[in-house]
Amino acid sequence: MAMVAGTATAAPPADLDMRVETAMRSHGVPGMAIAIVEDGKVSLTRGYGVRRLGSPERVDADTIFPTGSTGKAITSAALAVLVDDGKLGWDDKVIDHMPWFRMYDPWVTNEITVRDLLVHRSGLGLGAGDLMFVPTSSRSRADTVRALRHIKPATGFRSGYAYDNLLYAVAGQLIEEVSGQTWEVFVRERVLKPAGMGSSVTEQSARFANPNRAWPHARTGGRVRGMGEQAVLDERRTLGDNGAPAGGLSSSANDMAHWLQVQLGQGTWTNAAGEPIRVFSQAQSRQMWTPAVLTPTPTWPGKLAAAAPKFSAYALGWNVRDYRGEKMIDHGGAIFGVLAYVVMVPERNFGIAMLMNAEDMPAMRGVALELVDHYLGAPKTDWVAAFDEFMELRFNGGIEALDAAAKSRVGSTGKASLATARYAGRYRDSWYGEIDIKQDKGGLRIDFTRTPGMVGRLEHAQHDTFRTVWDDPTIEPAYLTFGLSAEGKVDRITLKSVSPIADFSYDYQDLLFTPEDKGS
Known part of the structure; x- marks a missing residue:
């Protein structure tokens, strides 16, 4: 049974509860939360299921979940506030604000800008340096940034796209160098509070202290991760605080609704008292949604092929792509045992945020895409089944590769x-x-x-x-x-x-x- 908070001002699908609960049940997902904003108003915030397998506590609209890499947009917004304050510019050299900063290549050290930190074109390889903060590390953020100078690039500077988390840790350290406040404090005071995100937390310790939190779950008992029985994970071994600017925010459906209002309002939202609150300027909103680097357009198999974009790019903490002829702004998030997804269609003025305490991606992303179709007036498609087909191919491919490797070993x-x-x-x-x-x-x-x-x-x-x-x-x-x-x-x-x-x-x-x- 769903638990509802907020007042509906637009019309979600009439069968949404049934659809979500069916997807969760068929995938063994313990809990999920959804926020929908349309025309600047909160249309729905809702929780489903339980916070932890084996426990009775229900997910509600204030249950906090780790939001993973969807929080990269929060770090970008914090930098946007500093740009509005006149304390830095997007195209400032990082070394001008953080003189001790070093990349492997001295020339790149002298050229890399604040914008470059956020758009995955530095030349680092995919996920370079992630083992410094996942699983949870004992390193400080500054120590993590200092280690960057030892990581050799995989490609030329600004020559292409490769997703990384490490440079968002650098961005977090840069915020501290410029503002005099840690990323955690600055984000809380200058982004979350003005945005009305009162239950969101930037520190892992604050998440653990909140009794209304979701626990991570995953299937790790099969031959590859994602197969086997659903089990509760150790929530303290997911992400170190040193990597928090890349994915350490925890938030709720109610708070994510406010975040959607801020984003769709180009930096400004209207609080319950009817007062407009500006978090960052319209000019910075445009900057954060402007594509900076082209990203590969995927070739998705089977039924999912119809959802594949024809154009795809990365902006400042956001993907920018097309879907059914519309411009879509989105980003996924994944911390071990938890998934998140935020998607907006600005020209239609709606946005959806989803949080889930499991790794069974089809249940969340499928429902999200079905909601997007609903607000676009598109024909109904069973996107959950399409994502299931995709994941089955992925798992089967992984098992086949394991078998082939076993045969080749002496x-x-x-x-x-x-x-x-x-x-x-x-x-x-x-x-x-x-x-x-x-x-x-x-x-x-x-x-x-x-x-x-x-x-x-x-x-x-x-x-x-x-x-x-x-x-x-x-x-x-x-x-x-x-x-x-x-x-x-x-x-x-x-x-x-x-x-x-x-x-x-x-x-x-x-x-x-x-x-x-x-x-x-």
Whole structure:
């Protein structure tokens, strides 16, 4: 049974509750929340299901969920406030405001702008550096920014698009350097409060302190993530505070409705007293919605092909694309165990925000697209089924790749080159930091020292390659390959994800560990 808050001023679909509950039930989703704004008015804020499997507490319109990368637009808005204040410009050089900032390439260090931090064209590879804050890290934000100088680019500066989170952490640090307040405080005081987002929080500790919060859930018991039984995750091992400007905001349906009003109102919304409240200027609203870099237009399979955009670009914390001949502004968000989605069609003056405490994407994105169709007056389409078809292909492809890799491995006949003890030691990667590998009861254990809880044993796979068996089974396993010198000593360690469809934030492939006494 749905729990409703707010007054309906527009007409959502009459069968919305039934549609949402059917999608949730068929996918085993514990809880969901939805906000809809049309013509500047809140049409609906509503919660469905439970906050945590096995507990009776219901999701309502004030239940807070992590919003993942949909919060990148909040960081962009905070920078927009500073632009309105005259304290920086979108095309200012970052180093002019943060002199200690460094990229790997000195020329890029001197050229990269505030705008570049937000649009994924820096030359970094997909998800570069994400292991510095997911799972939860012990690093500070400033320390994370300093490590950036050690990450080699994958492409030329401004030569193309590759999604990253790390530069949003830089943007958060930049806000602190310019304003004198941390990202958390500045966002709370200058964005959330003026926007009427009173239940939203910027710190993980504040989320944990709120009893009306959703817990993360995921399917991690199958051969690839997304398969197996739904289970509650450890909410304290999702995202470190150092990465919060990239995806650390937690919010509710009621607050997301206000955020939609601010966005559709080009920086201004009207509060309950009928007073117009400006969060940022119309000029900055235009800047944040203006495409800065073209992004690939996907080729989606089967029924989903009809929803694929013909034009796609990235602006300042937003995707800009077409759908059924309309310009659509949207962004997805994902923190382990939680998904979020925000979509707006500005020319039709409506927006939808969805929050879900599970990773079963079709249930959320399918319903969202069906709602967009409703407000566009488009024919009804079962987008949930279309996304299901897409995910089935993805899972099947992942399993086939795992089977092919298993056949190609030598297996137990490929014995390790060294005695177990000779693989042990402390190793260091230039940007991640240290790992410890220790002998334990005749085997090996590994500890990613900057990531609390990322510990486990190493299981021999073949030759000098081992597989991680993490104590926390929700962490994606990796293969570690020890490279040997001519003297038969460990010279380096490289890694790769075991799963071919692992989340890109497990950027194991970018790590290169060397014995600590060799330096970095």
